[in-house]
Amino acid sequence: MKKGDKIVIIIIALLAVFLFGFKNLLDNDSTKVAVISINGEIYKTLQMNNDQQITIFTEYGYNIVQIKNGQASVIEADCPDKICVHAKAAEDIGDVIVCIPHRFVLTIEKANP
């Protein structure tokens, strides 16, 4: 490993830490909502303080979204890779769950008062 390699690793790690920090600066105390969009268009907005389970049927397939104890997760889907099902539950503002085959994006956002 050359010196340049180490510099590259350090710069990238610092940049990643900086980006993580930026995400954590987002206001996490306010009421949160899980915004589900399909193909970039908002499909449904769910209150995070309200335990619920909904099934999203689209032309691409289905994803079952569960909100429990302030955490949103996809508990079942018929996509080929199942990345959305295995993804970490989303709870803080800025957390994202993506299902590329179903054009499904769930983001946690601040609720509009």
Place this chain on the structure above:
Amino acid sequence: MNTRKLLTTALLVSFALILSFIETFIPVLSIPGAKLGLANIATLLALYMFDFKTSIIVVLLRIMLAAFMFTHFTALIYSLSGGIISFLIMYFLIKFAQDKLSIIGVSIIGAIFHNIAQLIVAVFILNSINILLLTPYLMFLGIITGIFTGISSKYLLKYSSKIISK
């Protein structure tokens, strides 16, 4: 292109395809676009052994064949954009910064640009800018997988260059 080069190119493409196939069994973090990038080993070998033309042939053949054999056709646009961007970046790094960076540094930067290119494509396809919030995860992952593929390529290069000469 002489017979030896033709053979080696074919060998590298099949090597890359086997790696892509193995990779479908290894799940890495549940983030779209996150993977080990084993096939990048073949790209790195090609870049260090051959010229631009031959190595981009290895990359394009691998991506096309892998898309038809192991993944969905819709995944092609992601792998194609990631593959080409990281290939070009790695090519220029080897050409202009070879005295400063070893194969490991080249591999790390290649891995990260592969991920970033895929994320940017995803932003357009899914029409959602929020996906970019996954960037720091993919950057950390890129460092780890980049070091791994870089070291693997370094040793493979040492032995394969004994058998395969330019």
